[in-house]
């Protein structure tokens with residue numbers, strides 16, 4: 007391809023789109039200004055924090071927000087807490103909200119270290135977890151600050167880790183309570199995490215229901231207005247997207263479909279999203295799987311997922327074993343070493359099992375223990391959760407190709 011032609015193509019690629027007014031408003035981390043049909047839940051969440059806005063003797067609050075995938079838990083908490091911080095500012099009350107997604111920030115220690123460095127500019131090296139927690143509490147007292155820690159995908163932590171953050175006020179505080187938490191989790195995972203001591207500290211558990219078709223239509227209409235130029239997506243097409251997402255009651259489902267359908271229109275040079283684009287996009291969207299889930303994985307976890315995806319994309323293979331997956335994983339590491347000129351060693355079997363447990367927690371694989379025939383014992387069988395193996399393989403390979411030195 008000549009340089010002139012190439013330049014023209016690149017120019018075209020980066021020039022304004024006829025379809026998207028702002029494509030990034032459909033990306034996973036975008037938090038919209040409004041959340042139609044969640045007003046009640048927003049008010050309920052905010053009300054819980056009344057007591058920390060008191061100027062003297064603030065009382066800390068611990069709330070849980072629970073629900074199925076894509077029902078707006080994360081968006082609800084981020085939007086409400088940001089508004090609450092504003093309200094605090096208006097009232098001259100120092101209130102801060104920090105948000106952590108435990109898919110990327112996976113331990114209590116890493117969260118606390120991050121709070122200490124980011125919020126208070128103190129280096130945490132050399133301090134133990136409890137010391138860091140104490141420093142955070144003392145700093146909050148000194149600066150008259152109320153700190154709310156949002157812990158999303160909380161099932162990645164252990165219940166006792168969450169409890170120790172909740173207890174920090176009593177353990178280290180001088181009669182004041184400064185640290186509050188909002189714990190966010192999917193329903194099934196929350197059940198696994200919840201124990202009696204933890205539930206005793208949760209002031210309010212807000213259960214978020216899925217959306218029905220009419221609600222989804224309103225949400226998509228609003229989101230489409232942010233993302234597309236006028237006339238790109240008709241009400242009829244939005245109805246169709248709402249209908250599809252109503253089967254999962256998941257708002258992310260339709261938002262991802264709109265993004266993909268918009269891209270198809272962009273590529274084909276259409277200025278309108280057609281029903282066919284929606285049908286095509288629909289087949290590539292897996293509503294339970296967060297589209298950014300692979301970005302939160304460490305390199306060897308990605309290799310492990312790729313190994314499993316490769317095995318399961320072979321004909322007639324619906325499940326695999328830890329042993330086979332481990333063997334394939336070693337091959338993947340070898341291959342990555344060659345491709346990206348790395349010198350990585352495969353992890354031990356014990357560490358590999360930890361990777362699998364992480365992949366299970368983030369919802370990529372499912373591991374069921376099966377009894378073998380004729381008393382040959384029990385063995386864990388690995389299957390994929392929501393995504394076809396071939397698609398998963400392509401996505402991870404694409405990701406690794408783009409960032410071969412991912413860590």
Ligand SMILES: Nc1ncnc2c1ncn2[C@@H]1O[C@H](COP(=O)(O)OP(=O)(O)OP(=O)(O)O)[C@@H](O)[C@H]1O
Pocket residue numbers: 033034036037038040041042043044073074075076077078079080081082191192225229257258261294296
């Ligand atoms: N009421 C709403 N109005 C506008 N957009 C919404 C609404 N509810 C959800 N969304 C959007 O739908 C998508 C999914 O929402 P969100 O990520 O908050 O779901 P979630 O409940 O946290 O799901 P998961 O359990 O998978 O983390 C996001 O893009 C979010 O902005």
Ligand SMILES: [Mg+2]
Pocket residue numbers: 079080081158
């Ligand atoms: Mg979420």
